[in-house]
Amino acid sequence: MKTKLTELLNIEYPIIQGAMAWVSEATLVAAVANAGATGVIALGGRDADWTRNEIRACKELTDKPFGVNLMLMAPNKDELVDVIIEEKPAFVTLGAGNPTPYIKPFQEAGIKVIPVVPSLKLAKRIQDAGADAIVVEGMEAGGHIGSQTTMSLMENILPEIDIPVVVAGSIVDGRGLAAALLMGAEGVQMGSRFLLAEECKAHQNMKEAIIKATDTDSVVTGLLSGHGGVRSLRSDFTDRYIAAETDGVTTKEERSKMSQGTNKLAAIDGDVVNGAVQVGQALNRLNAIEPAQAIVHSVINEAIMAIRKAQRFIEVI
Ligand SMILES: Cc1cc2nc3c(=O)[nH]c(=O)nc-3n(C[C@H](O)[C@H](O)[C@H](O)COP(=O)(O)O)c2cc1C
Known part of the structure; x- marks a missing residue:
């Protein structure tokens, strides 16, 4: 081609x-x-x-x-x-x-x-x-x-x-x-x-989480950070992060600390609960x-x- x-x-x-x-x-x-x-x-x-x-x-x-x-x-x-x-x-x-x-x-x-x-x-x-x-x-x-x-x-x-x-x-x-x-x-x-x-x-847990996921399982975190968002599968981490983004209390620095290393945590260590499984939306x-x-x-x-x-x-x- x-x-x-x-x-x-x-x-x-x-x-x-x-x-x-x-x-x-x-x-x-x-x-x-x-x-x-x-x-x-x-x-x-x-x-x-x-x-x-x-x-x-x-x-x-x-x-x-x-x-x-x-x-x-x-x-x-x-x-x-x-x-x-x-x-x-x-x-x-x-x-x-x-x-x-x-x-x-x-x-x-x-x-x-x-x-x-x-x-x-x-x-x-x-x-x-x-x-x-x-x-x-x-x-x-x-x-x-x-x-x-x-x-x-x-x-x-x-x-x-x-x-x-x-x-x-x-x-x-x-x-x-x-x-x-x-x-x-x-x-x-x-x-x-x-x-x-x-x-x-990528860790087997990450691959399996992606295979299991369907079209509505993807979320964007960090939209309020001013640096653009990050798309990953919804997880305990993304729930916690999105709650922090909207609680009016957590600072930008605190949120940045929360997200640090979460992609590696999922991709290398296989923690798909506390990590960010970064993947696009065409999940089906x-x-x-x-x-x-x-x-x-x-x-x-x-x-x-x-x-x-x-x-x-x-x-x-
Ligand atoms: C897990 C993951 C990590 C990524 N890391 C980078 C990166 O380090 N640098 C970069 O330019 N793009 C990065 N991207 C974007 C990809 O290079 C690519 O443009 C994107 O995955 C395309 O969309 P798709 O995931 O829907 O195929 C990353 C994407 C994923 C899924």
């Missing part, structure tokens, strides 16, 4: 396995890359040594292109930038800060730059600054979210931007990929579906643990079928 994204990244299928803090590392990323899509190592919470070792480990497991994700609010971002430039993954996705100053240095090192942007205004600015592509992520996504839905982002941004736009947010199967391509996207970024990959090191479709290759291939086959079936709407009578 050829799009501007597959050409830009030299991959077979227009699917990026998005960065997922603590759980998207070499094993998952290489498995997705070997299946013909591409993956992103999440650097959130990681240090320079871990980053260097993980990029090297991934290169041992695949000779296909893969990326890393740098959160620009990370206190150690300068060190991480140096390591990325030295180790040269094929591309970097950038979020949580202004990506503009980093575009040229990465590109000069031969690394493609794909910022995650929340609005048309920023998309245009990032395009003008020379980014290779952008990701737009709707509020249906798992983890930290913006304020627009995937559909409104596609409507608002796709017709206005010339560089490849990758769409994310509750795209979990081939119908979602087909819809995004038909809207004018050049590819999709998927997180939640790859949480259920066999190669993903997340119901099996499969090898990454099976996920990639079924998404592509479903997308081809959906696009073929769509021909019926324009049959000339």
Whole structure:
């Protein structure tokens, strides 16, 4: 399947396995890359040594292109930038800060730059600054979210931007990929579906909680914090947090302390009661643990079928 994204990244299928803090590392990323899509190592919470070792480990497991994700609010971002430039993954996705100053240095090192942007205004600015592509992520996504839905982002941004736009947010199967391509996207970024990959090191309890969950089990915490919300499965933690957000007593600092480390608690320690199982809203479709290759291939086959079936709407009578 050829799009501007597959050409830009030299991959077979227009699917990026998005960065997922603590759980998207070499094993998952290489498995997705070997299946013909591409993956992103999440650097959130990681240090320079871990980053260097993980990029090297991934290169041992695949000779296909893969990326890393740098959160620009990370206190150690300068060190991480140096390591990325030295180790040269094929591309970097950038979020949580202004990506503009980093575009040229990465590109000069031969690394493609794909910022995650929340609005048309920023998309245009990032395009003008020379980014290779952008990701737009709707509020249906798992983890930290913006304020627009995937559909409104596609409507608002796709017709206005010339560089490849990758769409994310509750795209979990081939119908979602087909819809995004038909809207004018050049590819999709998927997180939640790859949480259920066999190669993903998310704790079994987290995987089972996701499989058990259905469409109404997702909540957003942190909407009052001013930094955007975080989408996870409803749990004792999210109930406590949302109560604290509305009690008029708990301070922002206290709430920030309450949420610290809760994603790792669920993803690594498997505490899905006191932790945050960050996952998107398309929960009814997340119901099996499969090898990454099976996920990639079924998404592509479903997308081809959906696009073929769509021909019926324009049959000339
Ligand atoms: C558990 C989890 C952790 C995530 N961590 C990050 C991260 O560290 N950096 C980032 O840019 N995006 C992160 N994301 C967003 C994903 O890269 C991706 O854009 C998102 O999952 C897409 O929506 P979906 O979950 O509905 O597929 C995370 C998502 C999840 C589910």
